[in-house]
Amino acid sequence: MMFLRHSGGWVILLSFVIALLLDSIALPVWADRFRPNWPALALIYWSMALPHRVGIGSGWVLGLLVDAAKGSLIGQNALGFALIAYLTIRTHRRIRVFPLWQQALSVMLFLLCNQLLIFWINGMIGYPPRDWWFLTPVVGSMLFWPWVFIVLRDLRRHFLVS
Amino acid sequence: MAQIKSNENKPLFTFAVSANIRILVFALSSIALMTLDHRYHHLEALRNALSTLIYPLQYTVQIPFDISRRLYENLASHQEILAENKRLQQQQLFINAQLQKLTSLEAENRRLRALLDSSTALRERVLIAELITVDFDPYRHRIMINKGTYHGVNIGQPIIDQHGIVGQIIHANIFTSSAILITDPNHALPVQVNRNGLRTLAFGTGKFAELELPHVPNNEDIREGDILITSGLGGRFPRGYPVAQITRVKFDPGHPFARISARPTTQLDRIREVLLVVSEPLPEADSLAIGPYKQP
Numbered sequence: 001m002m003f004l005r006h007s008g009g010w011v012i013l014l015s016f017v018i019a020l021l022l023d024s025i026a027l028p029v030w031a032d033r034f035r036p037n038w039p040a041l042a043l044i045y046w047s048m049a050l051p052h053r054v055g056i057g058s059g060w061v062l063g064l065l066v067d068a069a070k071g072s073l074i075g076q077n078a079l080g081f082a083l084i085a086y087l088t089i090r091t092h093r094r095i096r097v098f099p100l101w102q103q104a105l106s107v108m109l110f111l112l113c114n115q116l117l118i119f120w121i122n123g124m125i126g127y128p129p130r131d132w133w134f135l136t137p138v139v140g141s142m143l144f145w146p147w148v149f150i151v152l153r154d155l156r157r158h159f160l161v162s
Numbered sequence: 163m164a165q166i167k168s169n170e171n172k173p174l175f176t177f178a179v180s181a182n183i184r185i186l187v188f189a190l191s192s193i194a195l196m197t198l199d200h201r202y203h204h205l206e207a208l209r210n211a212l213s214t215l216i217y218p219l220q221y222t223v224q225i226p227f228d229i230s231r232r233l234y235e236n237l238a239s240h241q242e243i244l245a246e247n248k249r250l251q252q253q254q255l256f257i258n259a260q261l262q263k264l265t266s267l268e269a270e271n272r273r274l275r276a277l278l279d280s281s282t283a284l285r286e287r288v289l290i291a292e293l294i295t296v297d298f299d300p301y302r303h304r305i306m307i308n309k310g311t312y313h314g315v316n317i318g319q320p321i322i323d324q325h326g327i328v329g330q331i332i333h334a335n336i337f338t339s340s341a342i343l344i345t346d347p348n349h350a351l352p353v354q355v356n357r358n359g360l361r362t363l364a365f366g367t368g369k370f371a372e373l374e375l376p377h378v379p380n381n382e383d384i385r386e387g388d389i390l391i392t393s394g395l396g397g398r399f400p401r402g403y404p405v406a407q408i409t410r411v412k413f414d415p416g417h418p419f420a421r422i423s424a425r426p427t428t429q430l431d432r433i434r435e436v437l438l439v440v441s442e443p444l445p446e447a448d449s450l451a452i453g454p455y456k457q458p
Contacts, residue, residue: 017219024223024295029431032296056184060192068212069220069295071304071333071340074205075195082192086185125200126348127301130368134301 006053008161015042015152016062024069033133034140036148037111039066040084041141044107045152047088048095050162059085076121080114087113100146108142206333213335220294220338224308289313289438291321294338301368303343305329307436310337318398320439326404326427327351327392328436343430344405345370353405354393358383361393364405364424370431373406375422380413382420390424400439 019038027035039062046054063078070077087110088095095106115138119129155161199205291307309315311334321328321341329343344351345366353364353375360382364373378384388408394401406424413420 020216020219021223024220026223026227026293026295056181056188060188063192064212065216068209069216069306071295071306072302073196074199074209074212075192078195079189079192082185082188086181089181121196122302127368130301 006162008156008159009053011155011159011161012046012050012054015046015155018042020065020069023066033136035137036141036144037114037137038148039063040081040111040114041107041145041148042152043081043085044088044110045149047085048092049153049156051089051092054085055089056082056085073121073125076118079121080118083117084110084114100149103149104142104145107145108138111138111141209333210335213338217335217337220306220308224292224294287440288322289315289440291315291436291438293434293436301347303329303346303349303366303368303370303430304332304340305343305433306338306340307438308338309438310335310339312336314440315339315438320399321436322403322439323428323433323436325429326406327399328428328430328433330398331438341436343370344426345373345430351399351405352393352395353390355384356389356391356404360384361395364390367423370429371425372409373424373426375408375424376419378420378422379418380415380420384408384411384420384422386411389427 016039019042022038023035043054043059043062047059059081060078063076063081064074066072066077066081067074091106095103098106112135115134119134123129195205195208199209289309291309294306294308296305307321315331315334317331317334319331319334321330327344329341329346329349331339332342333340342349343366344364345368347366347368349366351364351373352361354361360378362375362378364375367374375384375390386408390405390408392399392401392403392405404427406426408422409425410423411420412422
């Protein structure tokens with residue numbers, strides 16, 4: 001078994017659970033519009049740091065859970081999250097060595113792809129976007145990326161997740 | 163990491179190739195799932211399973227809010243509680259007085275309907291539910307509530323709150339269910355003008371404070387300030403609940419239909435607790451008391 005050689009899987013799992021918790025806390029409307037996409041941020045971190053452990057498959061499953069939590073079309077966020085994981089894995093060697101602000105910009109790009117994909121699907125099933133508010137979560141995620149990165153990196157080093 | 167680097171020497175098993183194949187497989191399966199879910203509604207079982215898996219999380223999220231509310235209740239001053247108690251007592255007195263009249267009217271109504279041999283006599287019971295999440299997409303007006311099939315919720319059940327109609331259930335999971343609000347752009351609701359009984363449909367617009375009535379001809383009698391109630395046609399919503407108030411009527415001679423908007427009587431972006439209406443056939447000889455819904 002490949003899993004036996006890895007360690008600290010519970011840290012990864014716990015970070016996803018916390019991300020899902022943060023994603024479903026009720027917020028007032030103005031804050032909700034800027035709510036970072038926490039599960040996507042956690043997914044980007046882990047598939048960048050440990051691409052051999054967390055990747056497209058894990059992203060897809062996480063997306064299915066988000067779909068169930070939000071009541072959206074089953075497979076919609078799963079597709080978006082698989083895409084995010086794919087983009088991260090294809091570029092993880094470059095992103096790892098970027099300074100934080102440049103990482104945040106890349107994260108914004110990945111999430112923008114995800115958001116455009118999701119709203120494109122919504123448009124197809126009869127919910128075309130009416131204004132530009134659907135882009136604000138991307139900005140929120142970008143602003144929170146450095147903190148997510150630092151916290152998860154320290155956790156990874158402390159618990160020797162590999 | 164060493165194992166991955168050694169893999170990179172073989173062209174067939176490089177990271178990039180396997181990532182390309184994987185994204186293709188997962189993208190295709192997502193598309194298949196979405197098609198099944200949207201076109202054929204075959205995935206209720208999968209949705210149920212996933213929702214049950216995620217329910218402990220949603221439950222955990224609620225805990226701090228419950229605690230803070232309980233703390234507030236405990237810490238609120240004696241004076242405040244007394245004042246609130248007094249206010250609620252007065253309110254109850256008032257409502258009871260109205261209810262007396264309603265009870266006799268309802269009895270009379272039932273007698274008349276029995277004379278006419280009509281079968282529309284239904285009794286409505288309610289079940290209180292709390293909001294868990296709202297859809298993060300600002301154009302889809304969907305909410306998730308903390309009651310499911312375990313509590314007797316089923317698909318199509320109407321949802322109200324103290325001010326009027328809120329929406330209806332579209333997915334019923336075991337412990338949670340999701341509902342579509344009347345302002346969702348894909349929702350239409352059969353309504354009636356309370357003043358003269360004019361029947362029409364109220365469509366959602368994607369804005370929480372607006373409904374549209376696109377099918378009212380120019381020569382109809384409808385005015386600003388008219389109250390819309392559910393007409394009970396279509397069989398989903400019980401008859402006679404307030405829905406919205408007309409805010410704007412514009413008769414444009416160039417168009418066959420008037421342009422009418424209405425504001426829902428409920429503030430749909432502020433709701434935290436909702437009531438699920440359970441319609442059940444009236445038993446033969448039973449009191450008319452409207453009590454809380456009891457689980458069968």
